[in-house]
Amino acid sequence: MRTVLSGPWVLAVYMAERVKESDLAAARAQMGFSLAWHIVVACLGVGLPALTLLAEWYGIRTGDPAHRLLARHWARAMGVLFAVGAVSGTILSFEMGLLWPGLMGRFGQVIGLPFALEGIAFFVEAVFLGIYLYAWDRLPPRRHLLTGVPIVIAGTLSAFFVVCANAWMNQPRGFTLRDGKVVHVDPWAAMLNPASPPQTVHMILAAFMVASFLTASVYAVAMLRGRRDAYHRAGFLIPFTLGVVVTPFQVYVGDWAARFLSHYQPTKLAAIEGVYRTGPHVPLTIGGVAGDHGLEYGLEVPDGLSLLVGYSPGTVVQGLDRVPAAQRPPVTAVHWAFDLMVAVGFFLLAMGVWLLWLWWRRRRTGGELSTPRLFLALAAVGGPASVVALECGWSVTELGRQPWIVWGVMRVRDAVNPAPGLMGGLWLVLVVYAAMTVATVYVLRRMARGTPVPRAPQEEDVARYPVV
Numbered sequence: 001m002r003t004v005l006s007g008p009w010v011l012a013v014y015m016a017e018r019v020k021e022s023d024l025a026a027a028r029a030q031m032g033f034s035l036a037w038h039i040v041v042a043c044l045g046v047g048l049p050a051l052t053l054l055a056e057w058y059g060i061r062t063g064d065p066a067h068r069l070l071a072r073h074w075a076r077a078m079g080v081l082f083a084v085g086a087v088s089g090t091i092l093s094f095e096m097g098l099l100w101p102g103l104m105g106r107f108g109q110v111i112g113l114p115f116a117l118e119g120i121a122f123f124v125e126a127v128f129l130g131i132y133l134y135a136w137d138r139l140p141p142r143r144h145l146l147t148g149v150p151i152v153i154a155g156t157l158s159a160f161f162v163v164c165a166n167a168w169m170n171q172p173r174g175f176t177l178r179d180g181k182v183v184h185v186d187p188w189a190a191m192l193n194p195a196s197p198p199q200t201v202h203m204i205l206a207a208f209m210v211a212s213f214l215t216a217s218v219y220a221v222a223m224l225r226g227r228r229d230a231y232h233r234a235g236f237l238i239p240f241t242l243g244v245v246v247t248p249f250q251v252y253v254g255d256w257a258a259r260f261l262s263h264y265q266p267t268k269l270a271a272i273e274g275v276y277r278t279g280p281h282v283p284l285t286i287g288g289v290a291g292d293h294g295l296e297y298g299l300e301v302p303d304g305l306s307l308l309v310g311y312s313p314g315t316v317v318q319g320l321d322r323v324p325a326a327q328r329p330p331v332t333a334v335h336w337a338f339d340l341m342v343a344v345g346f347f348l349l350a351m352g353v354w355l356l357w358l359w360w361r362r363r364r365t366g367g368e369l370s371t372p373r374l375f376l377a378l379a380a381v382g383g384p385a386s387v388v389a390l391e392c393g394w395s396v397t398e399l400g401r402q403p404w405i406v407w408g409v410m411r412v413r414d415a416v417n418p419a420p421g422l423m424g425g426l427w428l429v430l431v432v433y434a435a436m437t438v439a440t441v442y443v444l445r446r447m448a449r450g451t452p453v454p455r456a457p458q459e460e461d462v463a464r465y466p467v468v
Helices: 002-062 065-099 101-134 141-147 149-170 187-191 196-224 230-264 266-273 304-310 331-365 373-399 422-449 459-464
Strands: 176-178 181-183 284-286 299-301 404-406
Touching (some): 002 065, 002 141, 002 149, 002 196, 002 230, 002 373, 002 422, 065 101, 065 230, 065 422, 101 149, 101 404, 141 149, 149 187, 149 196, 149 404, 230 266, 230 304, 266 331, 331 373
Antiparallel strands (some): 176 181, 284 299
C-alpha cells in the first residue's frame, strides 16, 4: 500500500515545490517591476523641484518671462508626478508586507525608523507643494520662491531615508539574533549602517541626473524640430547644465561605492567584475559572458581591477571561490548591468565636456551659445540613457545581493509569502502600472501641447519682478 501511494505523494510534493517556485518568481518580478517604475518617478520628484526653483529664481532675477513661464509649467508637471509617485509608493508599501512577510515580520522593528521618517518627509513635501502651487499669484515672487525650498529638502530627505532602509539590507546592523528572534534593537544603528553613506549619496546624485537629463531631452527634441526660442533654449540649458555639473561627482561617488564593496560585500564585487578566483593581478574585464571558470569573450585590462581597488597590481581581490555556488549572484546579469551603467555615465560625462567647450567657444567669439544638431541629438538620447543607467544601478544593487534579501542573514525564499496565488497579483500590478503610464504620459503631453509662446517682457513684468 505504501508503495502504491508513494508515487502520488512524490508527485504532490514536486508540484507543490513547483508552485512555490512560481510564486517566488512572481513575487520577485512584481517587486522588481514596481521598484523599476517607481524609481523613475521618484527621481523626477527629487530633481524637478530643484530645476523649477532654478528657473523661477532666474526669472525673478532677470525679469525674463520665458524662465517664469518655464518654472510655472514645470511646477504643474511636478504636481502630476507627485500624485503618481504617491500612488506607486503606496503600492510598494503594501507589497513589502504582502509579498515579504518573512522580512517585515522579523525585522520590521529594526528598519521601521527610516520608513517612518520618510513618511514625515513625504507629508512635509505634500504640504509645501500645495502651498507652492496654490500661492503662485497670491504671494510676492521672492516669498513664493521660498515656499519651494522645503519641497526640495523634503524630497531629498525622503530619498535618503528610503535608501537607508535598502542599505541596511546590504549591511544589516542594529539588532541581535537569539534563537531566531530579534533582540537588542537599535533603530538608529540600523538606519545609519556602513552602506548608508555611499548608497544614499549615489542615489541622490542619480536622481538629480535623471531628472535633469530626462527633462533636457524633451527640449532637445523640440529644438531639433526647429523650436529654438528663448523658452525652449532655457528649458534645455537649465536641466542639462545641472546634469553635467552633477555627473563628475557621480563618477567619483561610484568609485567610492565600488571600493566600499571590496571591503564590505566582496562577493557582490566579484559578481560585478566576474572574478572567480581570489588573488592579486586581477584584470578588469569589459563585457563577456560567465563561463565555468570566469568571464569569456570579454575585453581584459591587465591588473585593472587590482589597481582600481587598491592602487597596486598586487592588490588581492576576493573571488567567487570563497562562497558556495548556491550563494553566488547571477554573474552575467550583474556584470552587464554594471558595465552598461558605467558606459552611460562616461557618455554623459563626455557630453558635459562638449558643453563646456561650447561655452568656452562662446566666450571667445561672443553671441549666443551654439547647440549643433549632433549635440542636441545626443542630448536627446541622454535622457533615456540616464534612466537605463539608473535601472542598471538598482539591478546591480539587488541582483548582486542574491540569494539574500538581508545580506548573510535571510534568504529571499525564506522571506516570501507562502500563500499561493502570487502570480495573480503580478498580472494585476502590471495592468495597474500600464494604466498609470498611459494616463501620466497623456496628461503630461496635453500640458506640453498647451504651452503658449512666451511674450516679450512688458513694463508690468519688470515692475512685479524687479531685477536684483
